[in-house]
Amino acid sequence: MNSMVRRTLVVELQAGVTNRFPVLAHLSYDPADPFAVTLVFSHDGRVLARWRLDREMLADGLTRPVGTGDVRLRPESRGVGRELRMEFLGEPHADGGRHHAVVSAWAGAVGDFLSDTFRSVPPGSEETHLDAFLTDVLTGR
Template sequence: MKSFVHKTLVVQLHAEGTDRCPVLAHLSYDVADPFAVTAVFGHDGRVLARWRLDREMLFDGLTRPVGIGDVRLRPTADGMWRELRMEFLGDCRPDGGRHHAVVFAWAPAVAAFLRDTLQVVARGQERVAVDELLEEILSGAE
């Protein structure tokens, strides 16, 4: 049984004070963490950022605005071109503001990746080994 899904996309990064520039987004899904998708953004072999995103939030972000706090998603369209707009708020800067970036991904590619994750773990079938985790934590407390 397949337990991992990975897809690399070229996305557009729009950071403060810049125009959009292409970067790679490596999306991965692992049955060991069934509620999350890991997104690693990179350019020229360097990791620019790594985020753990809620899988269900990604599904929802393809059709409507979602998210409060550090991650906000919403669909955008320009004619036939459909994108997922992903807004990320990062660490605090010395001036008191926060690092801020927006990534635009081609929505059909993100949707295809998410459909592949459903082949690994269907919606509503996500399981976390809570009993084993609690047993491990409690055994260390003695």
């Protein structure tokens, strides 16, 4: 039986042009939903945001820019380390603007987490249970 993969990382939330401050990113992967990774960002015990990302997109973001919509990922070099830059666009404001957050994570830690998910459910072996999903949707469960 495959089990959940979880990891908590200290990441940096960009505030303004150059300031960054640490927040926690709780990554989780459930083999029952094999295409998705959930990220929950928190600070001082408060949940700041929750995002579900495509696992393959997250892996691709470690090596090349990906995403054109609400989530954009790309690798960056900072000093001696490699980072994963994650850009998130939220719901529109009444004035037409949108919430915008930039988070940087150490690429090695994200890669280690993904390696654990790939051991749990190897890429290409993901299964979807479409019949069960359609039954749930059609019966209103």
